[in-house]
Amino acid sequence: MLAETICSAASAAGLGVAAITAYRKRFLTATRIAAYSLVPVGLVLTGVVAWVSGIAFKPSVWVGFGVLGLAWLLFMTTRAVERRGGSTRAERKAARAAGRDEAVAPGASAPSLGAGGQARPQAAAKPKQKQEAAPAGEDFSDIEAILKKHGI
Structure with missing residues (x-):
């Protein structure tokens, strides 16, 4: 209820500013201000504000955000370790396809091609x-x- 009241007040204030801007003969700017002012009321009427306020105060939602953050942190850590190792996924895949476990030299995966496209x-x-x-x-x-x- 409080969030809806705040959104309505913000929209009313924005429409007032748009009216003053239009009075000063700056119609393009006034139209933009009016468009931005109508967004909070639109969010209230579609139920987005109630949905967001329902999510913001649930502890399980915050635990979910924490788990997502941990997953992102683990993913980025493995990418950093992979880059420091000197081999890329493509090099390891090529090494597995060739039946070897060691990484391929960086220059070996890019042959020099002539004008005809052949080595x-x-x-x-x-x-x-x-x-x-x-x-x-x-x-x-x-x-x-x-x-x-x-x-x-």
Whole structure:
């Protein structure tokens, strides 16, 4: 009963503000204020206010919210632990499909595709040829790592 009275008073006050705004020739703003003012009365008439006030004062409802919060906390904790482990669900699924228990390397799940959409086996052989061609005194591993990173 108290909630319905408060909603009705809020609607009446909002409609009064809308009337004053309309008097000042700001009709668009006045219409918006009137629309917002009618929401509390609409909630009272549909029974939403009675439903919410019935829920708010039941201890079993608050226990239910606590259980939902605990479930959310457990879910988020397991997601955080999963992310810290370094493996994703897709990697573990691929490992199980391959018959292994260990996780797949991150780069192994994304093959490099050429312009035709097929993997290029000769691209993996090129860095080895470059290493064999380099003299013994020079080390180009840093340059090769940068080139590999950019797909060259």
